Amino acid sequence: MTGELNGAHYDCIVIGAGMSGMAAAIRLAMFERRVLVVERHNAAGGLNSFYSFDGRKYDVGLHAMTNYAPPGAKGLPLIKILRQLRLSRDDLDLAEQMGSRIAIPGYSLSFTNDFAVLESEIERAFPSQIDGFRRLVEHLKAFNETALDIQEQSAVAVLSEYLSDPILVNMLMIPVCYYGSARENDLDFSQFVILFKALFLEGFARPYEGVRVIIRALMNRYRELGGERKMKCGVREIITENGHASRVILDDGSEVTADKVISSIGYAETLRLCSDQPGDAGRDNTGALSFVETITVLKQQPSDLGWKDTIVFFNDSETFDYRRPKNLVDDRSGVICFPNNYRYSDGRRLEEGFLRITALANYDRWATLEDTEYQSAKQEWYERLQRRALDFLPPPRVRQKEHTTPPMVAHKAQARFVLTEQTAAQDMFTPLTITKFTGHLGGAVYGAPNKVKSGRTHLDNLYLCGTDQGFLGITGAMLSGISMANLHVLGAGS
Ligand SMILES: Cc1cc2nc3c(=O)[nH]c(=O)nc-3n(C[C@H](O)[C@H](O)[C@H](O)COP(=O)(O)OP(=O)(O)OC[C@H]3O[C@@H](n4cnc5c(N)ncnc54)[C@H](O)[C@@H]3O)c2cc1C
Known part of the structure; x- marks a missing residue:
């Protein structure tokens, strides 16, 4: 059985129409690369999608879009995404949160998108910790969490250097773990920095109509740029020859070729598509959470x-x-x-x-x-x-x-x-x-415990983006797609 795309050649094939795959594809289409997005599900969005049931539309995933940036802000991840994908703020229709809390028996820390609120809450509830907390925040702000070659450190260990009260350490870990840790009871400090900035220094927002607004904005942009996509048809196999992805076989039997392939489906999930890898490839780096x-x-x-x-x-x-x-x-x-x-x-x-x-x-x-x-x-x-x-x-x-x-x-x-x-x-x-709906092994929303920050794989033209490259959440996934497309297809790393 062969499908309609059989024999087609692309500059780049992007596997998966989640947030990272769509962002990567838009970026490439903007620079006139011939791109094909291949998505197994009938809808885009991946881990952050929506479905209709009994006449209602339900979001999957979206509690909050993290990394809020107010109009006029400079240098923040959301601003970079809008600029790199040429989207306008109005496309996302973002509204800020009212206010959130971290609650354990006997303690409650409120926070909003104004970081001063969290700071004053910590001063009130943990007066002996406020100086350490302020020093920790200075350290976080100066930390370059996006550098690809940073040494791993335990976030709990770093926090404990600044905060002597383990209750406060635990309270800060609850939101950070829940919104992005692929590791049990800890995470790499650079991941902690990404999440702390995303949650507390930048904050939460949501489009009025939920995640479909973001998906629609990405799909419209991609369509305007003439990008091609194949929905309801996954990638079944990547045929490898001498350390190179030579052909991609789709579920409908089509064989397509591409100079480069970017996969957003996860580390082990991608390896298992490759003809030179065993069926349990990547098993020592699959998520348990x-x-x-x-x-x-x-x-x-x-x-x-x-x-x-x-x-x-x-x-x-x-x-x-x-x-x-x-x-x-x-x-x-x-x-x-x-x-x-x-x-x-x-x-x-x-x-x-x-x-x-x-x-x-x-x-x-x-x-x-x-x-x-x-x-x-x-x-x-x-x-x-x-x-x-x-x-x-x-x-x-x-x-x-x-x-x-x-x-x-x-x-x-x-x-x-x-x-x-x-x-x-x-x-x-x-x-x-x-x-069932995203193909992530073990239902691991935050993917592999060890991230592949370079995005490189054992094949010279196959790259990872999204959750297992190291950036999480909607904003993080989009940033990952953009940066991997820039680095490996459009830019110096290619
Ligand atoms: C319950 C839940 C709550 C969440 N809450 C939030 C939140 O409030 N805020 C936030 O920012 N983030 C949240 N997230 C996380 C966020 O959804 C993800 O981090 C982000 O969407 C990951 O995007 P991605 O592109 O890396 O991967 P994915 O979304 O997993 O995209 C991969 C895509 O690849 C497709 N695919 C898989 N295998 C194949 C194949 N062989 N061929 C073709 N296609 C394939 C999948 O169908 C999927 O569409 C939540 C996630 C969940 C599940």
Whole structure:
């Protein structure tokens, strides 16, 4: 069987239409390279996509676009992306977060896109640590986290040099790990710097219509530039000859060739496509960390129920254990997100309320379940995560009778009832969902524990971009695609 593209030759083939692959492809098309994007799924976006279910559109992934940059800011990652892809701020329609929190029993640190808020919260909650924290921030600001040749360091070890209180170290690790660590209980310090800047120094924003706005902007730009793409058809194999990717075989049997190939699908996943590699290639560098996420559609705006946070990073003790759980899910820590709680312009409000809860999960445990067990495990963990989230949220405000004001505050026992009553629809995805729709082994959202910062592989014309090159999240993935395209196809490294 051969398909319509059989025999075609490209300057570059990009594998995967996620954020990094699309950004790389746009960059190349801008410089008049003949580019083909090949995507196995029917939709672009990869780990950060959306789907329709029961007449509603749900985002997969997007809690927040990190790395917010206000109009007029200079030199920040978001500004670089807009400039390099020739996108305008209006294309992304970004609204800033209202305010987020890191919460553990007895401690709460609020933060917004104004870094001074976090600084003053640390001064209030950890007065003995504020000088060390300020010195740490100076160190982070001066650190060149994008250099390709930096020596690895443990982030926990570096933080402990500046902060003597392990509770504060743990509290800072919770959001950073949840938003990007592919390693258990630690991460490389340069990754920590990338994430700390992205989360705290720059901050969170969201387009009113969610991630599809970003995907649409990228697809439109690519289309305008005349870029070609092949959807619903993956790359089945990369035929290698003498350390070179000589041909690419697509799922429909087409054989295409390219001077260069950029793969955004992951390190081990890419190696396993290569004809000169064993079927378990890269097994010593595959990620173990995956997640479940519940999505609850609320009948009211979360703020009407008294839930005004944008994002809450929670942990149920002073010790933070970020690793693959033994159980299906670890509900001791997680992330609560209310996509409604952004400052949308012109007073716009999302039509419905949304509550999303993310927690660590074990891919292998989910993979062993039979279909009925899988469905009941989903329901059980959905309910457990809802209950857990209520421990870290203010009790919901309820109106006992219509027109009764002021609203009554629900007691703890009532809170669960209120949440159930306020639920208009629910869904949940598991590590298996992630693998099914993105091909990431083990449902590992943040990919391989050891990043390949140079983007180089064992083949002289095959490169990596995206999650396993070293930059994470929507903004990070786009930056990775741009920088790998610049370095290996357009620029000096090619
Ligand atoms: C639950 C969850 C929550 C998240 N929350 C946020 C958030 O709030 N903010 C944020 O910034 N980031 C978030 N992320 C992370 C963010 O989505 C990713 O870091 C980013 O999208 C990675 O992009 P990528 O291009 O590197 O990889 P991917 O998105 O994985 O793109 C790879 C693409 O390759 C395709 N593919 C795989 N195999 C093949 C093949 N053989 N042939 C062709 N195509 C193939 C896949 O279908 C996919 O489209 C979240 C992710 C998840 C899953």
